[in-house]
Amino acid sequence: MSAKTTPEQPLPVRTVLQMVAGWIGKLGTVWVEGQITELTARGGTVFMTLRDPVANVSARVTCPRGVYEAAMPRPADGARVVVNVKPDFWVNRGSFAFTALEIRPVGVGELLARLERLRQVLAAEGLFSADRKRRLPFLPGTIGLICGRDSAAERDVLENSRRRWPAVRFKVEQVAVQGPYAVGEVTESLRKLDADSEVDVIVIARGGGSLEDLLPFSDESLVREVSACRTPVVSAIGHEQDSPLLDLVADVRASTPTDAAKKVVPDVGEQLTLIRQLRDRGRRVMGGWLDREMAWLTSVRSRPSLADPVRELERRAEQVDALRERARRVMGGSLDRAADDLTHLRARLVALSPAATLERGYAIVQHPSGDVVRLARDVSPGDRLTIRLTDGRVPVTADPSDGSSPTPDSPADPAPPTEPADPAGET
CATH class of the missing domain: 2.40.50.140 (Nucleic acid-binding proteins)
Structure with missing residues (x-):
């Protein structure tokens, strides 16, 4: 053309x-x-x-x-x-x-079948995974609320939240919650609240209704928009038995708008009670610990070493004196026994001494080499011998004519009194 x-x-x-x-x-x-x-x-x-x-x-x-x-x-x-x-x-x-x-x-059965197919597709993509769900803040500064215009859901959320925490603040976006414009308006309000840095959590609330009335909250575009939000989202759609796809993708699901207020805002009375209980528990724990430490300190102070330190020193001094006296007695007894043993040993030594034998009239005959003559056949005629007496030594020579009596060679030499002789050589 x-x-x-x-x-x-x-x-x-x-x-x-x-x-x-x-x-x-x-x-x-x-x-x-x-x-x-x-x-x-x-x-x-x-x-x-x-x-x-x-x-x-x-x-x-x-x-x-x-x-x-x-x-x-x-x-x-x-x-x-x-x-x-x-x-x-x-x-x-x-x-x-x-x-x-x-x-x-389009019948209800066909709608449910379509929703089930969409649910399976979104679940396969991981949009309903528990790992991607975020925790709600303990006490949000500002709550974004998306609800119908002048709806009972809005009143339930606002009244129950302010009853639990009077200082809570809201930014309310009133939109169509059913009909052909619901998805667009809810999505636009969701984007607006998500972009607001003051909003800490977003609540999407609607009262109960039929399956057709709740279809906007199972819309694929809305579900994907909720999954992309950086702000935690709470779904409070319908009643307990209602379960649109928004409940599955939201970070927290509330069974009713009233339940959403309980999940988002803590109860000031419950928190004060919890603080009081924790404070009482801390006081009991600290008091018990102090009591145990005081009991331990009292026990330590009552010990003799701390109650009367001088008495302990005196007791130790008495022990030292007793040990010293005991040592003196033991040592004295040991010395006395040693002296007795020495006396007995001296007496035995004197009794067994060869000098004592010589004093009784015995003599010892020795060869020049010092060997003692024990038998007569050990002496040959003419051998020079020494006869030891108690007062000295006499050198003699064996008689060649008669080996029974030696002949003296010279006067007897005095013998040292300290030289011992073998007792076995006595003749």
């Missing part, structure tokens, strides 16, 4: 619009899924807007009243439907719209 048109030869608007209408008409009928909004009826025609469930995209739909009333149950504003439509382009107005040929409401 660009080759056939020039600034000098442009096409009329009607021609271009007719060509667009022809191209759109070639599409035929298609089945589309969306959420009904802005539902109105005038005469025999029903007008509505079909909104995409994920993206912020919508299209106008005209439907004959008979087609609309044939759908069972009859769809209402906010219902999820599958529509067989024929795209139309109105040349006169230059507008595009769908003409509905058949409407089928």
Whole structure:
């Protein structure tokens, strides 16, 4: 077409619009899924807007009243439907719209099946993992609250939080919590509160409702937005039995908005009671420790070494004196016994001494070599011998004619009194 048109030869608007209408008409009928909004009826025609469930995209739909009333149950504003439509382009107005040929409401079973498939996909990506969930601050300075306009959920969170901790502060974002605009408004408020550095925790609260009413909180885009938040998020959607996907991806799940207030804000009364209990416990522990230390100190002070140090010295001095006296007695007894032993030994030595034997009239005959003569055959005639007496020595020579008596050679020599002689040589 660009080759056939020039600034000098442009096409009329009607021609271009007719060509667009022809191209759109070639599409035929298609089945589309969306959420009904802005539902109105005038005469025999029903007008509505079909909104995409994920993206912020919508299209106008005209439907004959008979087609609309044939759908069972009859769809209402906010219902999820599958529509067989024929795209139309109105040349006169230059507008595009769908003409509905058949409407089928999406059943609860089909919605649950879709949610289960989406849950499995997100779980496989790790969005529901416990490792990525963050702990809530003990006492948040400012709480971001996303809730419906003038809703009971807002009152429950605010009143219970301020009852538990009166000084708590809130930044409230009132949004649509059901219908076609809920996902967009909740997502936008979530981004706004997450970007606020004063907000320490974000609470998304809504009261109970049907499965269709809670579908925005299972929307994939909202779930991914919550998983990307840097601020901890608390999900308080519906009642205990309600479980949208937002509960699985949030850092903390609260069964109700009231439960969310209990989880986010500590109770000042409970904390004061806990502080009092801890203080009493610390006082008891410290008192017990001091009592044990005082008892130990008293026990140490009562010991004799500290109670009367001089008495202990005196006792030790008495022990030293007793030991010294005992040592003196033991040493004296040992010396007396040694003296007695020496006397006895001297008497025995005197009794066994050869000098004593000589004093009794005996003599000792020795060869010049000093050997004692014990037998007569040991002496040959002419041998020189020495006879030892008690007062000296007498040298003699054996008689050659008679070996029984030696002959003295010279006067007797006095013998030293201290030289011992072998008693076995006595003759």
